[in-house]
């Protein structure tokens with residue numbers, strides 16, 4: 001933590017407290033100029049980056065995921081609020097994994113788990129695209145399993 005007065009990187013902590021949000025506040029004293037200042041520590045919930053099947057990486061994109069789920073739910077009795085809720089839920093679950101990167105398949109699985117409870121047709125549409133269920137026997141097997 002650099003001193004805001006003299007930019008010296010070393011300081012000592014003279015007091016630590018928590019604010020009402022649970023963030024940590026530290027009172028510090030610069031080891032060089034002896035000025036006092038405070039620093040805050042707060043947790044940052046980072047969403048992991050997505051590793052795609054071709055091994056390229058991309059940032060998690062809430063809107064893009066929501067759009068993908070929305071397309072699967074077209075003309076189905078699923079509300080925008082449900083789609084937003086599922087998107088948010090998947091994002092939070094990814095954050096809770098605490099990983100730097102996750103395979104895109106992990107997202108697909110989470111979306112499908114959610115869709116399965118919401119709407120089976122939307123689930124099947126999503127599965128066809130993301131599991132690349134591009135042949136009838138695989139589809140048939142999944143439908144049989146659902147029924």
Ligand SMILES: [Zn+2]
Pocket residue numbers: 003004005006007008030031032033034035
């Ligand atoms: Zn200083």
